[in-house]
Amino acid sequence: MRKKCGCTRRSAMGLVAIAALLPRAHAAPIAEHELFVAAAVRMKDAAVRAGDQAYGAVVVWNGQIAGYGASRVREFGEESGHAERVAIRDAQQRLAREDLSGCVMYSTSRPCVACQRAAAQAKLARMYYGPDATDAGTPR
Numbered sequence: 001m002r003k004k005c006g007c008t009r010r011s012a013m014g015l016v017a018i019a020a021l022l023p024r025a026h027a028a029p030i031a032e033h034e035l036f037v038a039a040a041v042r043m044k045d046a047a048v049r050a051g052d053q054a055y056g057a058v059v060v061w062n063g064q065i066a067g068y069g070a071s072r073v074r075e076f077g078e079e080s081g082h083a084e085r086v087a088i089r090d091a092q093q094r095l096a097r098e099d100l101s102g103c104v105m106y107s108t109s110r111p112c113v114a115c116q117r118a119a120a121q122a123k124l125a126r127m128y129y130g131p132d133a134t135d136a137g138t139p140r
Helices: 030-049 083-095 113-121
Strands: 056-061 064-070 104-107 126-129
Touching (some): 030 056, 030 083, 030 104, 030 126, 056 083, 064 083
Parallel strands (some): 104 126
Antiparallel strands (some): 056 064, 056 104
16 A cells, blocks of 8 residues: 655645655645646646647746746756746746745646756755646646
């Protein structure tokens, strides 16, 4: 039998918080979650149209999107082109600061370990992601 990971499940669109990795932050209402997830899905769709992998992410600060990330693996290489890392770099540039304390990330699928580490180093308050391979099969 498979052991549960202890992540906090959210009812809105299957969102999952990585509570063990990142410090707690004030949770947004469900309607806001859905808006930000939809923005991440739009970034995923943009990546697919560009011929890249189907992943997208956004970084939110004070209820507004501060960073956008579509998968750009073909352009930047394997790890640095992941949507989560692209969104973190975009948010850092737009907010003109490396420390993203108080920001929240929404991703279309479970981030890899390198992206989770990048989120922790950027001091993101929380991360939400869509279904991963164990929830709904391989992300497309």
